Amino acid sequence: MPALAMHLLTHNLKHKCNVCGKAFSCPCLLQSHMRSNTGEKPFGCAHCAKAFVD
Numbered sequence: 001m002p003a004l005a006m007h008l009l010t011h012n013l014k015h016k017c018n019v020c021g022k023a024f025s026c027p028c029l030l031q032s033h034m035r036s037n038t039g040e041k042p043f044g045c046a047h048c049a050k051a052f053v054d
Contacts, residue, residue, distance in 0.1 A: 009025035009026065010025055012025055013025055015027050015029070015030040016030075017030060017033055017034065017037070019034070019037045020037065032053055032054045035053040035054070036053055040053065041053050
């Protein structure tokens with residue numbers, strides 16, 4: 001997505017974390033953030049034990 005379009009999204013932060021209050025422009029960013037609150041890392045590498053939140 002072009003940089004200006006991404007920037008414009010930052011002015012409409014309607015998805016808010018109910019744990020820390022941080023706000024996001026889209027639900028996918030909030031979902032990823034919520035994993036950082038819980039420690040959940042559902043995406044694991046098939047070659048090693050490393051896991052990721054997104």
